Amino acid sequence: MKPLTRIAGVACPLGLANVDTDQLIPARFMKRPRSEGYGSFLLHDLRRDESGAERPDFPLNREPWRSAPILVARRNFGSGSSREAAVYALADHGFDAVIAPTFGDIFASNAVKNGVLPAVLGEEDVEDLLAALAATPDLPVTVDLAAQTVSWGNRAASFAIDPVWREQLLNGWDDIDVTRSFAGDIRRYRTALDHDRPWANPSSGGSP
Template identity: 45%
Template sequence: MEKFEKLSGVAAPLPLINVDTDMIIPKQFLKTIKRSGLGVNLFDEMRYDDDGNEIPDFVLNKPAYRNAEILVAGENFGCGSSREHAPWAIKDFGIRCVIAPSYADIFYNNCFKNGILPIALPQEQVDILMAEAEKGANARIEIDLEAQTVTTSEGEVIRFDIDPFKKHCLLEGLDDIALTFEKVAAIDKFEAAASAARPWV
C-alpha cells in the first residue's frame, strides 16, 4: 500500500449529505474483485447520462476537478452497504483524501485499509474547506498527516484528530497483510514450537 505522508492537491466540492456507497459505486460494478479499473465508474449515476455521456455539471466532469486528489463532502459520507469497492473506486480515480463532518463506520475503516485518509472535521471547518474547493484548480489544499493539519491556499491551518494506530499504518503504508508480515518472525517461531510439540499435526 502506498504511504501517505503529505498531499498537496485540488479539492473537489461535493456538498451532499448521506452519500451512500451505491452512489459512490453502483451495484452493477461490484462483479470484479480487482481494486483497479473502478475509478471510471466513480459516482456513475451522477456522472453520466443514460447513454453513457458525461454530465457537464457534475463536479468531477468539470475541467478544474478532473485530477482532484481531495474530496470535500457532507455528513454521513459512505453510508449504506459495506462494499469495499467504494474506497477502491475513490482511490482508483485518484482521490487520496476525503474530508467530511462524519462517516459511516465501515466505510471510514475501509479507507485506511486502502490508503485513503478520511478526515472528520466540525461542520464549520468543512464549510471553510468547501468554499476553498469551490475556487477550482487555482486553490490547492495541503495535508500533512504527521502534523495532522490541513492548510488552505490562503494559509489557514486546520488541525484534525486521528487514531494513532491508523495514522501509523497510513504513514508506513501498512494494510492488513503488511501488518501480518511484520509479525513473520513471531509466527515462524510459534509454528516451529507447535510443530515440535505436536509433530503428528
C-alpha cells in the same frame, strides 16, 4: 500499500451529505474484476445522465477537479452497505484522501485498508473549505497526515483519525504488517512462555 504522508494539490468540492456506498459505485458495476479498474464508475449515476453522457455541472466532470487527489464532502460520507468496491472506485479514480465531518464506520476502515485517508474535519472547517474552493477552484490544498492538518489559503485546521489507522497509512502497512510490527514483543512473550510453562507446548517428536 505506499506510505501516505502528505497530499498536496487541488481538492474537488463534492459538497454532498449522506453519500452512500451505492452512490459511490452502483451494484451493477461490481461484477468486473478489480484489475480492470473501478475509477470510471465512481459516482456514476450522479456524474452521468440517462444516456451515459457526463453532466457538465457535476464537480468531478469539471476542470481543474477531474484529476484532484483530494475530495471534500459533507457529513456521513460512505454510509450504507459495506461494499469495499466503493473505496476501489475512489482509489482507482485517483483520490488519496477524502475530507468530511463524519464517515460511515465500515467505509472508513475499508478506506485505510486500501490506502485512502478518511480525514475527519470539523463541520465549520469543511464549510469554509468548500466555500474557498467554490471561489477559487484551483486553490492549493495540503493534507499533512503526520501533522494531522488540512491547509488552504491562509487557513490550517486539524483533523481527526484513529491513531492505529494513522500509523498504517504513514507506513503503508496492511493488517498483517501491523501484526509484524509487534514481532519483538511476540518473540519475548513466547520465550517467557516456554520458560514458565514448558508443558503447554506440543512435543517436538518422539514416542509418547
